[in-house]
Amino acid sequence: GAGVSQSPSNKVTEKGKDVELRCDPISGHTALYWYRQRLGQGLEFLIYFQGNSAPDKSGLPSDRFSAERTGESVSTLTIQRTQQEDSAVYLCASSPRQGGYEQYFGPGTRLTVT
Amino acid sequence: RKEVEQDPGPFNVPEGATVAFNCTYSNSASQSFFWYRQDCRKEPKLLMSVYSSGNEDGRFTAQLNRASQYISLLIRDSKLSDSATYLCVVNMNNNDMRFGAGTRLTVKP
Numbered sequence A: 001g002a003g004v005s006q007s008p009s010n011k012v013t014e015k016g017k018d019v020e021l022r023c024d025p026i027s028g029h030t031a032l033y034w035y036r037q038r039l040g041q042g043l044e045f046l047i048y049f050q051g052n053s054a055p056d057k058s059g060l061p062s063d064r065f066s067a068e069r070t071g072e073s074v075s076t077l078t079i080q081r082t083q084q085e086d087s088a089v090y091l092c093a094s095s096p097r098q099g100g101y102e103q104y105f106g107p108g109t110r111l112t113v114t
Numbered sequence B: 001r002k003e004v005e006q007d008p009g010p011f012n013v014p015e016g017a018t019v020a021f022n023c024t025y026s027n028s029a030s031q032s033f034f035w036y037r038q039d040c041r042k043e044p045k046l047l048m049s050v051y052s053s054g055n056e057d058g059r060f061t062a063q064l065n066r067a068s069q070y071i072s073l074l075i076r077d078s079k080l081s082d083s084a085t086y087l088c089v090v091n092m093n094n095n096d097m098r099f100g101a102g103t104r105l106t107v108k109p
Helices: none
Strands: A005-007 A010-013 A019-024 A031-037 A043-050 A065-069 A075-079 A088-095 A109-113 B004-006 B011-014 B019-025 B032-038 B045-050 B055-057 B060-065 B070-075 B084-093 B096-099 B103-108
Touching (some): A010 A019, A031 A075, A043 A065, B004 B084, B011 B019, B019 B084, B032 B060, B045 B055
Parallel strands (some): A010 A109, B011 B103
Antiparallel strands (some): A005 A019, A065 A075, B004 B019, B032 B045, B055 B060, B084 B096
C-alpha cells in the first residue's frame, strides 16, 4: 500500500521567507510525528498529533515553527522567517496506534535556507 | 545522562563478521523499544521491535535488559548491504519516542 509521502522533496528558500512542508500519512494511521534531522545528526522530535487530541508541541524549537493536522489526514509544518540554522531534513512519520508503536517515515523534505 | 545513548561508531567490519551494538536509556518506565536502520540520505526504516524475551529475525537478534536499561542488536554473517546507521528508539512515556543519534556500520569486502 501507499506509504507516507512528503512534499516538496527539496526546498531552497531565502532567509526570512516562510515555508510550508506537507505530510500525507498512511491511511488509517492515527498518530503523526514531525522530526528534524540536521546533517550528520540524529532525529530531533518536533511535534506529535494523535487523532483529535491536542498536539504535543514540546519539541518545537521556537515560535517560528507551527504545525497543523486536520483529523487523521494531512499535516503541514510551517516555518516562518526562516533562518540558516533551519536548514535540515524534515521527516514525517505516522503510526497505526497511540502510545509508542512502530513508526513509518516519509522520504523527508530537504530544506536549505540561503 | 542523555535519554537514549548509542556509541556513534563507526564500526568497520569484514563481510561475514558478527557485530553487536548497544543502546542505553534513562527512563526505567520505558515500555517499547525498536531498532531502525537509516541509509545515507534516506529516511529511517523499521528494522525490528525489541521484545522483553528477546527476538530474532534472520541474521538479526534484539535483546532487552531492563535491569541495566539497555537494548542490543546483534548482526550475524554481516553483508555489504548491512552498511547503514542503526538507530535505537525508546518509547519514554506513551507517545514520547526518543531516537538515539545512531551507530554507523560499514561492512567491507
